[in-house]
Amino acid sequence: xxxYSRDPCPYRIIDDCGGAFSMGAIGxxxxxxxxxxxSAPKGFSRKLYGSLSGIKERAPIVGGNFAVxxxxxxxxxxxxxxxxxxxxPWNSIISGAATGAILSIRNGYAAMVGSAVMAKQFMMExxxxxxxxxxxxxxxxxxxxxx
Amino acid sequence: xxDNSKKGIFAPYSYSDPSMNVPVTAGPAGRIISPYMNFxxxxxxxxxxxxxxxxxxxxxxxxxxxKSFSQIGGxxxxxxxxxxxxxxxxxxxxxxxxxQAFRIQKTMILNYVTKRxxxxxxxxxxxxxxxxxxGVGLWFVRNYQEDELNTFVAxxxxxxxxxxxxxxxxxxxxxxxxxxxxxxxxxxMYRENAFKM
Numbered sequence: 001x002x003x004y005s006r007d008p009c010p011y012r013i014i015d016d017c018g019g020a021f022s023m024g025a026i027g028x029x030x031x032x033x034x035x036x037x038x039s040a041p042k043g044f045s046r047k048l049y050g051s052l053s054g055i056k057e058r059a060p061i062v063g064g065n066f067a068v069x070x071x072x073x074x075x076x077x078x079x080x081x082x083x084x085x086x087x088x089p090w091n092s093i094i095s096g097a098a099t100g101a102i103l104s105i106r107n108g109y110a111a112m113v114g115s116a117v118m119a120k121q122f123m124m125e126x127x128x129x130x131x132x133x134x135x136x137x138x139x140x141x142x143x144x145x146x147x
Numbered sequence: 148x149x150d151n152s153k154k155g156i157f158a159p160y161s162y163s164d165p166s167m168n169v170p171v172t173a174g175p176a177g178r179i180i181s182p183y184m185n186f187x188x189x190x191x192x193x194x195x196x197x198x199x200x201x202x203x204x205x206x207x208x209x210x211x212x213x214k215s216f217s218q219i220g221g222x223x224x225x226x227x228x229x230x231x232x233x234x235x236x237x238x239x240x241x242x243x244x245x246x247q248a249f250r251i252q253k254t255m256i257l258n259y260v261t262k263r264x265x266x267x268x269x270x271x272x273x274x275x276x277x278x279x280x281x282g283v284g285l286w287f288v289r290n291y292q293e294d295e296l297n298t299f300v301a302x303x304x305x306x307x308x309x310x311x312x313x314x315x316x317x318x319x320x321x322x323x324x325x326x327x328x329x330x331x332x333x334x335x336m337y338r339e340n341a342f343k344m
Contacts, residue, residue, distance in 0.1 A: 011217065016216075
């Protein structure tokens with residue numbers, strides 16, 4: 001079912017970007033809401049205000065970082081699909097590692113390798129739905145989507 | 148409100164797309180190529196709405212929720228591009244940059260573009276996320292009913308919430324702006340049947 005509900009490749013980039021932003025913004029709201037509440041000075045109204053300002057200032061940033069991650073990941077994933085002409089877990093693993101490396105490019109080679117390995121491990125542990133799906137029915141319909 | 152028959156960035160496929168309009172019948176060449184393809188095409192119901200086989204349990208059209216991520220992503224990318232352009236304009240208008248070395252100019256322009264782009268993309272994304280949450284929530288609360296009311300109420304509520312911590316006046320103004328944008332969108336997208344009611 002998952003295979004049908006996802007957008008096909010070039011449009012998947014926009015979709016993943018938005019999905020990652022939503023995840024990051026909602027998760028960031030929760031995290032920074034609690035953090036702002038805890039780190040605010042005494043008094044319930046001050047704590048609520050700290051929580052609100054934490055959400056207002058930080059949650060969009062978390063969402064934006066997630067969106068960049070999702071967008072770069074999906075772009076590389078689609079490029080790999082186009083180049084390798086097949087969809088398998090290796091696409092997500094490679095693009096996860098490449099995304100980690102690209103996004104820490106300003107922090108030096110050691111950081112790049114570190115993020116790449118982390119991202120690769122994350123992608124290997126939780127392969128996307130496309131990796132678990134049964135063999136595709138492309139040959140049945142003679143699909144030549146990516147050729 | 149979200150009509151699937153209209154092609155656009157958020158609904159890239161529709162039966163009005165000429166590249167999707169592949170003939171089902173063999174055509175005049177089919178007679179020569181294969182006798183099995185030579186049948187009366189009136190057996191096939193062509194014309195009218197296009198016919199697809201839908202996977203079991205799938206809806207015929209994509210609803211608000213299925214479209215929301217694409218809309219948020221589109222808003223983020225559009226906001227990033229717009230903010231980048233604004234940042235570039237600010238950099239060109241910065242007179243102190245004229246006499247600097249090239250490296251400094253490069254860094255400053257990059258800073259202007261990336262910071263303005265990121266902040267604009269974030270605001271656009273937050274607005275789109277609020278709108279989607281309100282829209283999906285309304286759709287859910289109203290027993291999966293989908294019409295213009297969802298769009299207008301969600302847009303107004305988004306404006307109210309986005310400016311809710313800036314004081315009453317700005318909050319109301321934000322709601323008005325949201326409602327106005329939704330109305331403008333509706334009048335533009337459905338200009339054929341908007342005035343018929």
